[in-house]
Amino acid sequence: MKPAQPSTTKRIAHALNKSQTKSARMTWILAPCGLVTLLVWPLRDVLDPANIAMLYLLTVAFVALRAGKQAAIISALLSTGLLDFFFIHPRLSFSVGDAQYGVTLAVMLVVALIVANLTISLQRQTAAAIERERQSQALYQLASRLAGTTSLEQVSAATRDFLYQSQSCRSMLLMRHNDTLQPVETEHSLDSELQSAAATTAMQMAQTRHMRESECHWLFLPLFGSTYVRGVLAIDLGAMPPSDVDAQQALYEAIASLVAISVERLHFVEVAQRTQLQMTDERLRSSILSALSHDIRTPLTVLYGMSEALAQQSLPQDMRDTVEAMREQTLRLNSMVSNLLDMAKLRTGDLRLNMEWQPLEEVVGASIKLLGTALAQHPVHAALPADLPLLRFDAILIERVLCNLLENAAKYAPSGSAIRIEANTDNSLAHISVCNEGSHFPSDKLDKMFELFERGDAESNIPGIGLGLAICRSIVEAHGGTIRASSNDDSACVTFTLPLGEPPVIEVESEHE
Amino acid sequence: MSDPTILLIEDEVQIRRLVCKALETDGYRVVESGTLGKGLLQLHGAAPQLLILDLGLPDGDGIAFIRELRSQFTLPVLVLSARSAEGEKIRALDAGADDYLTKPFATGELLARVRAQLRRNPAESATPPTHFRFGEVEVDLAQRRVTRGGAAVHLTPIEYRLLLAMLADPGKVLTYRHLLRAVWGNAHSESNHYLRIYVSHLRQKLEADPTQPEYFLTETGIGYRFQI
Numbered sequence: 001m002k003p004a005q006p007s008t009t010k011r012i013a014h015a016l017n018k019s020q021t022k023s024a025r026m027t028w029i030l031a032p033c034g035l036v037t038l039l040v041w042p043l044r045d046v047l048d049p050a051n052i053a054m055l056y057l058l059t060v061a062f063v064a065l066r067a068g069k070q071a072a073i074i075s076a077l078l079s080t081g082l083l084d085f086f087f088i089h090p091r092l093s094f095s096v097g098d099a100q101y102g103v104t105l106a107v108m109l110v111v112a113l114i115v116a117n118l119t120i121s122l123q124r125q126t127a128a129a130i131e132r133e134r135q136s137q138a139l140y141q142l143a144s145r146l147a148g149t150t151s152l153e154q155v156s157a158a159t160r161d162f163l164y165q166s167q168s169c170r171s172m173l174l175m176r177h178n179d180t181l182q183p184v185e186t187e188h189s190l191d192s193e194l195q196s197a198a199a200t201t202a203m204q205m206a207q208t209r210h211m212r213e214s215e216c217h218w219l220f221l222p223l224f225g226s227t228y229v230r231g232v233l234a235i236d237l238g239a240m241p242p243s244d245v246d247a248q249q250a251l252y253e254a255i256a257s258l259v260a261i262s263v264e265r266l267h268f269v270e271v272a273q274r275t276q277l278q279m280t281d282e283r284l285r286s287s288i289l290s291a292l293s294h295d296i297r298t299p300l301t302v303l304y305g306m307s308e309a310l311a312q313q314s315l316p317q318d319m320r321d322t323v324e325a326m327r328e329q330t331l332r333l334n335s336m337v338s339n340l341l342d343m344a345k346l347r348t349g350d351l352r353l354n355m356e357w358q359p360l361e362e363v364v365g366a367s368i369k370l371l372g373t374a375l376a377q378h379p380v381h382a383a384l385p386a387d388l389p390l391l392r393f394d395a396i397l398i399e400r401v402l403c404n405l406l407e408n409a410a411k412y413a414p415s416g417s418a419i420r421i422e423a424n425t426d427n428s429l430a431h432i433s434v435c436n437e438g439s440h441f442p443s444d445k446l447d448k449m450f451e452l453f454e455r456g457d458a459e460s461n462i463p464g465i466g467l468g469l470a471i472c473r474s475i476v477e478a479h480g481g482t483i484r485a486s487s488n489d490d491s492a493c494v495t496f497t498l499p500l501g502e503p504p505v506i507e508v509e510s511e512h513e
Numbered sequence: 514m515s516d517p518t519i520l521l522i523e524d525e526v527q528i529r530r531l532v533c534k535a536l537e538t539d540g541y542r543v544v545e546s547g548t549l550g551k552g553l554l555q556l557h558g559a560a561p562q563l564l565i566l567d568l569g570l571p572d573g574d575g576i577a578f579i580r581e582l583r584s585q586f587t588l589p590v591l592v593l594s595a596r597s598a599e600g601e602k603i604r605a606l607d608a609g610a611d612d613y614l615t616k617p618f619a620t621g622e623l624l625a626r627v628r629a630q631l632r633r634n635p636a637e638s639a640t641p642p643t644h645f646r647f648g649e650v651e652v653d654l655a656q657r658r659v660t661r662g663g664a665a666v667h668l669t670p671i672e673y674r675l676l677l678a679m680l681a682d683p684g685k686v687l688t689y690r691h692l693l694r695a696v697w698g699n700a701h702s703e704s705n706h707y708l709r710i711y712v713s714h715l716r717q718k719l720e721a722d723p724t725q726p727e728y729f730l731t732e733t734g735i736g737y738r739f740q741i
Contacts, residue, residue, distance in 0.1 A: 294569060294595060297616050297617060298525050298527070299527070301617035302527040303617075304619070305528070305620055308619060308621070309535065330617070334617055356706060357709075358705070358709045362731050363733060365724050365725050366730075368724075368725055369725070369730065369731075370733075382724040384724065390706060390709075394734075395733045395734050396599060396733055396734040399733045399734075506707065506710055
């Protein structure tokens, strides 16, 4: 037996019970009793039988300490017999002359049995305490080894070494990848399909599983994370008897939970590092975005101003056309840059919504005014019901949605056709539509239109890079709404929804002060 | 009266040149500066009637500059700023700026804003007018009477106070905060939506098409502007 093995008292007692020969045990019983009898015989006339009984009790306690319960009981009976035979009158006979000594003998027998029992239970408790001490020592050792680990490989190696050194057990750490288990240290793997199946079951059922297979007794312990089973610790207990396995299972489960804590810790360290990285990343991205937006806008402003200044000169017609085209293209470039920057912000979650309760009418009016000359070819009719409640949205973003939709309608509808803005409500949503006549969406593209860089007609000669509707969708979805396109032969509509929520109550003002 | 002087503080040389040229073509005298420090000196030296200020200057905070300037000067301030910087615009307006332009801007728009600001400036020193007329609407402050197309329009006290607050600064961008304070007083606890509701009432009573107003204009995300 290795010194570091679980040399538990239970194991010793077990070993004693099993391996010691009967004769050895008999020696343990007979020798002390015989010795006491021999030593006391010369003093039989000096010592009172009660005192001799005390010496026998001492012997029983001694035997109990050294040779276990059975031996103690036998020696208790034997001592009582010896006392009666050699030291109680009439000597060298089992008969008891004085009734008094009958009491002495009976008491001695009872006390001897009690002493034997007490001694043994004390011994057991001591052994259990030592075992507990040893286990917590072992767990403490494992915990301190695991505390220093910085990777799953280290956790696996530390656990494996620990179990080998302290328990002489083979072990393996298996981590969950989706729904399968993979050994952390790839040079180790489970020997059979059966073992893998048992390990997977342990993970799925989140229960400890046993598997006996010829010389092996595998124990599969699930590693509980805060949300799900993160993996399985497999321990090969070898030929350990089942009763011992039961006794030790608590220890193995404690080991498994230590490993689980380490795994969990590593997981959260990783999450924290990732978040940190993401934050740095986002900060970088938003500073690049704002620098970009400033640096691109400055030359655009200059270009736009210059082409305007040129347009005011008296120029021949063809040059005037060129200058006008320059001015228009600059504006378009600017709107593309705005769209791209907005999209980037929406995508990176850089945009904080400034949600406020407000009448839809106001943002509709502002959008129409903002587009100005771009809508010159199309009369815009806004038909908003008078009882439309206040809606909660970010005015600037919804203005952007309406502008994009109006611009789109103006771009695709034949010149002179009307554009309508409509709104209505149902139980929980406000539906806002921008419709135009004289053009329609291709029916197979109705859903895809809102995807990034998607255009109704890829070969169309109408400018745009398909960002407008994708931005609309991102904004509307950020508000908790949806957006969809509908179309019939002669008209096209884009409808988006906004949740109605519960508008604040406005106190009605008294008519006179 | 000599040509009005305009101070332009902008760090981008090209934009400065462009704006200068446009303003000079329109008959203004322009003093220019690339930094806030030099701008401050010129503010004292050249006594301009209008300041055009870019908010993204390298040598300091444009908003703090406006706040400081307001303690000594009453000249109108027109701010140049990038789109999607509403917060910055609101802070500039609350600090005392009168109007803003978003880059890239049309020169025609710039000149219109400049003219509007210069027009409203002398009015501040003279006795404030007691009579306004816009479209079909007439407002007589002395008699507290509002008519539209000759017919009397009934305004509630709050609506009337809001109308006065807007008439007081025609052409100036009025932030939500400014208007809330003007109408409900310093201790106002009302939210922006109160203001929006009352502006909508005013539009319904005084605008031909309340959805597409001509006078009570929305500055989305910032506030309102009363435009005559």
